[in-house]
Amino acid sequence: VDWIALQVTLKLAVCTTSILFVLGLPLAYWLAVARWRGKLLVEAVVALPLVLPPTVLGFYVLAATGPYSFLGRGYESLTGGRLPFTFPGILLGSVLFNLPFAVRPFASAFAAVDRRLVEASWCLGVSRSVTFLRVVVPLSWPGLLTGLVLTFAHTVGEFGVVLMVGGNIRGVTRTLSVAIYDDMQALDYEAAGQTAAVLVALSFAALCLTYALQRRVSSL
Amino acid sequence: VAAAADLQFALDEVIRAFEKEHPDIRAKVTYGASGNFFAQLSNKAPFDIFFSADAGYPRKLVEEGLADKDAEFPYAVGQIVVWVPNSSKLDLDKLGIKAVTDPSVHKVAIANPRHAPYGRAAEAALKKLGVYEQVKDRLVLGENIAQAAQFVESGAADVGVIARSLTLAPAMRDKGRSWLVPADAYPPLKQAGVVLSWAKDREAANALRTFVTAGKGRSILKEHGFQLPGE
Numbered sequence: 001v002d003w004i005a006l007q008v009t010l011k012l013a014v015c016t017t018s019i020l021f022v023l024g025l026p027l028a029y030w031l032a033v034a035r036w037r038g039k040l041l042v043e044a045v046v047a048l049p050l051v052l053p054p055t056v057l058g059f060y061v062l063a064a065t066g067p068y069s070f071l072g073r074g075y076e077s078l079t080g081g082r083l084p085f086t087f088p089g090i091l092l093g094s095v096l097f098n099l100p101f102a103v104r105p106f107a108s109a110f111a112a113v114d115r116r117l118v119e120a121s122w123c124l125g126v127s128r129s130v131t132f133l134r135v136v137v138p139l140s141w142p143g144l145l146t147g148l149v150l151t152f153a154h155t156v157g158e159f160g161v162v163l164m165v166g167g168n169i170r171g172v173t174r175t176l177s178v179a180i181y182d183d184m185q186a187l188d189y190e191a192a193g194q195t196a197a198v199l200v201a202l203s204f205a206a207l208c209l210t211y212a213l214q215r216r217v218s219s220l
Numbered sequence: 221v222a223a224a225a226d227l228q229f230a231l232d233e234v235i236r237a238f239e240k241e242h243p244d245i246r247a248k249v250t251y252g253a254s255g256n257f258f259a260q261l262s263n264k265a266p267f268d269i270f271f272s273a274d275a276g277y278p279r280k281l282v283e284e285g286l287a288d289k290d291a292e293f294p295y296a297v298g299q300i301v302v303w304v305p306n307s308s309k310l311d312l313d314k315l316g317i318k319a320v321t322d323p324s325v326h327k328v329a330i331a332n333p334r335h336a337p338y339g340r341a342a343e344a345a346l347k348k349l350g351v352y353e354q355v356k357d358r359l360v361l362g363e364n365i366a367q368a369a370q371f372v373e374s375g376a377a378d379v380g381v382i383a384r385s386l387t388l389a390p391a392m393r394d395k396g397r398s399w400l401v402p403a404d405a406y407p408p409l410k411q412a413g414v415v416l417s418w419a420k421d422r423e424a425a426n427a428l429r430t431f432v433t434a435g436k437g438r439s440i441l442k443e444h445g446f447q448l449p450g451e
Contacts, residue, residue, distance in 0.1 A: 067375045068307075084376035085327050085360045167360030167371065168332060181363075185255040185335035 001194045004171050005179040012087075012162075012175060013155040016094045020102035020151050023095075025144075028106030029132065050100045054160025061093045062165050085167035090175075093161040101150040109143020110136060142214050149210040153203060221249040221428070222257045222265070224273030224411070225366035226298060226338060229389035230444035231271065234437045238428055241436070245424045253364035255335035261286065261416065268419035269428060271411070273298060273365070274337035278414035291415040295432050296446040298409030299384040300341050301398035305375060312399040317349040319399070320358070320379050328358045329377035331365040337409055338365040342381035344406040372396075384445035410449070 031043060049057060065072045065083035076082055083089035113136050121131040137144070159177040166173030168182070176199055183192035223231050228251050235247050250267070257270055258277040262284065272278050275294065281287045302319055304310050310319045320328050330346075331339030339361065346352040362368030365383045372380030373392055387398050413432070415425045431437045438448055 062374060062376055065376075082326060082376075084371075163363060165376075167327070167329070167377075168363070169360060182332065182334060184259060185253060185332075185363075187255065187259060187335075 001198050002174075002176070002179045002191070005174050005176045005195070006198065008087075008171065008174060009156055009176040012091060012094055012158075013152045015091055016098055016155045017102075017148055017152045019091075019095050020098055021148060024099070024102040024106050024147065028103045028147075029110050029136070031103070031107040032110035046103050047100045049097050054097065054158075055164065057093060057097055058161045058164030061089070061096070061161065065089060065092070065165070084165055085169060085173060087172055090162050090166050090173050093165050094155050094158060097158065097161050098151045098154055101154050102147045105143050105147035105150060106140075109140035109147075112143070113139045145210065145214055149207070153206065156199070156203060221247050221269050221271065222261070222267040223249050223251050223271040224254045224257075224337075225251050225364040226273050226383040226385050227251065227271055228366055228386065229391070230385050230441055230446065233444070234432060234440050237436050237440060238431045241431065242424075242427055245421075245427065247424075247428060251366070253331075253336055256364075264418060266418075266420070267416060268421055268425040269413060269415050271295065271413040271432075272337075273409065273411050275410040275412035276337075278412045281414055281416070285417075287414045287417050291417070292412060293414070293429055293433055294410060294412045294449040295437075296411045296441050297449060298338065298341070298411055299403070299445060299447060300338060300345060300381055300401045300406065300409070301384045301387055302401060303369075303372060303380045303382055303387050303392075303396050303398040304378065305372065305396040307375070308378065308396070310379070312397050316399055317345070317351055317401065317405075320346070320381070321351050321354045325358060325378045327360050327371075327377040327379075328355055329360050329362055329368045329371035329380040329382070331368045331382070332361040332363060336362075336364050336368075337411075338383050339368070341406040341409050345381065345401050348405045349401075388443075388445045411446075 031039065062084055063069060065075065067073065067076065067082060072082065083092060117135055118131055121135050157177060162173065162175050163178055166178065168174050168178055176195060180192050180195050183195065231249060235249060238247065239245060254272045254274050254277050258280065261267065261270060261281060270278065278292045282289055282292050302312060302317060304312060304319065309324065310322055312319055315322065330342040333339035333343040346355060360371060360377055362371055366386065368380055369382045369386045369392065371377040373395060384400065386392060413429065415422065415429060419425045442448060
């Protein structure tokens with residue numbers, strides 16, 4: 001079993017989930033409450049990664065971050081480094097790819113919150129941000145949790161984007177799914193089987209844990 | 221037809237010439253990593269003929285009883301080059317293999333040595349020419365040799381150690397410069413093919429084999445940067 005690849009995978013999943021929690025919450029809240037006609041365009045953009053194959057995303061990420069692009073040159077002049085074949089590079093791909101898996105459950109959870117409770121809170125003189133944190137978030141917690149778990153699980157299972165922009169570097173961009181593919185191609189079925197079994201066990205345990213948590217949270 | 225990724229452009233042209241000579245045959249080619257094809261063919265993937273980038277895989281298929289002994293044939297010897305895009309400032313003629321150790325180089329693309337023959341050749345050459353230790357942390361691994369070429373063609377990697385055949389293809393020919401890695405720096409990339417025992421159209425597969433090993437196919441492969449067996 002490739003423990004280093006497991007570490008990379010977990011790091012990628014934790015980072016992706018944290019970033020999408022921070023960025024996804026305000027975006028999802030806006031999607032849930034905004035009454036703007038053009039909103040459907042934003043919704044469509046958020047949902048795009050659900051429909052597009054990872055190769056499309058990988059293609060664009062590689063093209064956009066390479067040294068011939070405007071973005072790639074900007075990043076290089078700011079940081080002195082480049083995004084392709086680095087951990088931040090696959091993290092960028094992963095965040096984009098997982099956007100709908102976080103934002104959509106967040107948004108539907110927010111939309112299900114009774115508006116009257118929110119307005120009551122405002123009328124009682126509580127500020128919007130405090131209302132959001134103390135009324136909206138606790139009420140929509142099961143939905144938020146679902147979004148986080150989906151994002152985490154989906155990142156663990158990510159393959160195409162990482163293969164296209166990662167460059168398969170041990171300890172940096174070689175995730176479990178890429179390591180299994182590598183073992184398969186090197187005809188090392190034993191290693192592939194072991195790593196695959198670890199991944200199945202881990203994913204199963206993580207999902208059981210979340211369903212259990214979800215049940216407790218929603219029965220509170 | 222299952223074909224190694226280094227044949228991507230050469231074989232397209234071979235097939236065009238082949239179909240002109242045999243108007244009744246249509247060949248459909250799938251390109252990929254040889255190791256991948258081997259795993260698929262071990263599970264009886266529906267291909268009639270397999271052009272590997274390595275003589276080992278066809279040999280193993282014969283040993284496993286998935287092809288007859290006389291169905292195996294050598295067809296080319298691959299070469300590797302150090303390649304940089306036109307925008308690179310590296311002077312390959314002067315630097316040779318030392319180009320990969322230049323401080324301006326962040327990433328060097330090769331195919332994955334664990335399962336791609338060209339990756340093994342590149343790794344062997346870097347070791348033999350004494351630059352491997354300096355360059356090993358800069359290596360990025362393509363899933364097959366075509367992806368390694370794409371990494372450097374797109375500028376995402378600065379230098380590639382890749383198949384000469386790919387750098388002579390129209391998509392790359394005018395976009396960069398290359399330095400031929402001396403043949404004694406790596407074990408020869410003997411490429412072989414095999415006609416599978418479950419070939420649906422054995423006659424057509426054999427016709428393609430003959431075309432590549434004895435017919436016009438030879439000169440086309442040569443133009444595309446392959447050496448020929450026995451030359």
